Amino acid sequence: MEHKKIILGHGSGAGLTHKLISEVFAQTFKINHLDDACKISDKMVISTDSYVVNPLFFPGGDIGKLSVSGTINDVAMSGARPTFLVAGFIIEEGFEISALQKIVCSMQKTAQQAGVQIIAGDTKVVEKGKGDGIYISTTGVGILGDGDELSVNRIQVGDKLVVNGTLGDHAVAIINARDRLELDPPPMSDCCALNNLVQAMLKSAEVKFLRDLTRGGLATILNEVIENSDVGIIISEELLPIKQSVSAVCGLLGLDPLYLANEGKLVGFVSEDERLLDEMKKHNCARDAAIIGEVTDEVKGVYLRTTVGSLRPLPILNSDPLPRIC
């Protein structure tokens, strides 16, 4: 390893995280997949995530909603229907029990709306100064229907890329809440469970592969997806749904929304289907769904076709400027 100690960038979801995962975890555990969810039987998948978002409460969500919807989404991206969730809590001494209750209620509400049951948990308490309020780890399991198993290997030249809405909303909401930018109205996180949207997508189009657009953002995740393949991706700047307010904050702070985390957004690789966008737009979380690009053999890697027609490469960045975004 290039570093001797863990730095914040190791948790960013960008290049440094990949290096740590491949050199320390994947090698020792002999894990050779990069999917968010993993099969535990013919019909069942599992996925786990820890949540350390700061602040704990933000416009559009809180760590409870995030910890449930984030893991539901990881399970859903495999094509499975998430069914059960378990949760582990690491709470800092002195944390307000009323805040804990708010978070736990938010978890339950999110789970119920998504049709998922929280069935077990564990609680640990650490001394003041050894945590930051609360950290939550959730693990979800889901059931695969016949033919629903998605795989990066199914992606082909000509497949379209679809996203379910505007990019960068979660990260900008967190930045605003954390740095007290006092934007008015405050930008809202897109944090939400996508499992029902995914089931609708599977019914209305040939979906090859899905990924949720969390840490690292669209650009990092597209690079991951085609990392070991021969194809390239070109997305079109003019097709990207990005809120004006998000663009404005990004311009101000020198951030690129294509590298910002979302918590209720996915990218789908699909064979073209006119019905798909219509079906997606019936869901609250996909009102701004759009086809944003396609898989091609004209390039290797991920490129943005800018509004003036040039191709700009979108590489994996080594680190991400935003720690603890989720």
Place this chain on the structure above:
Amino acid sequence: MEHKKIILGHGSGAGLTHKLISEVFAQTFKINHLDDACKISDKMVISTDSYVVNPLFFPGGDIGKLSVSGTINDVAMSGARPTFLVAGFIIEEGFEISALQKIVCSMQKTAQQAGVQIIAGDTKVVEKGKGDGIYISTTGVGILGDGDELSVNRIQVGDKLVVNGTLGDHAVAIINARDRLELDPPPMSDCCALNNLVQAMLKSAEVKFLRDLTRGGLATILNEVIENSDVGIIISEELLPIKQSVSAVCGLLGLDPLYLANEGKLVGFVSEDERLLDEMKKHNCARDAAIIGEVTDEVKGVYLRTTVGSLRPLPILNSDPLPRIC
């Protein structure tokens, strides 16, 4: 809730933890079982735990070994064969990558020896001062064989209580390592995976119910087991396997080994079977296995028959003096 803020006792596994779990978590999530593992299909169970042990390395183990064997044990206590594990890491900025590698190798070694596969993980990094080196959450799944499903409802008057060895070893090892008591030789934690022992027990006796003797120790856990039943338990002081060195430290510090955490010990409720102890003792983790008491209708609650023949009640304590024991 009696408290407005979380105190360390809420994580002790004793009475305060129960109160928090029942009033905040179980009520909101509508969970009405107290088992460590939970069914997710006819043949599959799941269990989750977060590990915050301090120090990270101790004689007999480390947080890696503990986080794998602890969750394996929770799954195994249901009667299931643990098969897969997923892990979430919350790492503090500045943590030595060499220490992380040691922990990850220890996890893999423990999993391999137990015949369990670590299949996925997640890594988050928090700023210096917002964690304590590393916290690990693990979730395990296991497969139930025919007729292996254990249940507290199967416990009957006359059932014997069996433990697989000496009590209090883990807690005393942690106390010694943490408080630098400099005992020589240093007491060793009993931290280990019990799944193979459990499978052997299921084959050689009628096992009704199993629990691992973690936070809260034997006394707390026996109270939990019979909480909603009409029967009582009497254990015999003279039958309890306790190391002399552990007794000595407990005497010195005013601790009771019956309330101390173990990380490689279980209590089984079994119909008497002479073969059972012989079969258990073939396993390294059960050389000192012993029958320690029985289920009775002569008392309600949990009692210790002392060496002088009197009955001493063993209630649930409200808090435990040892935070972050696991």
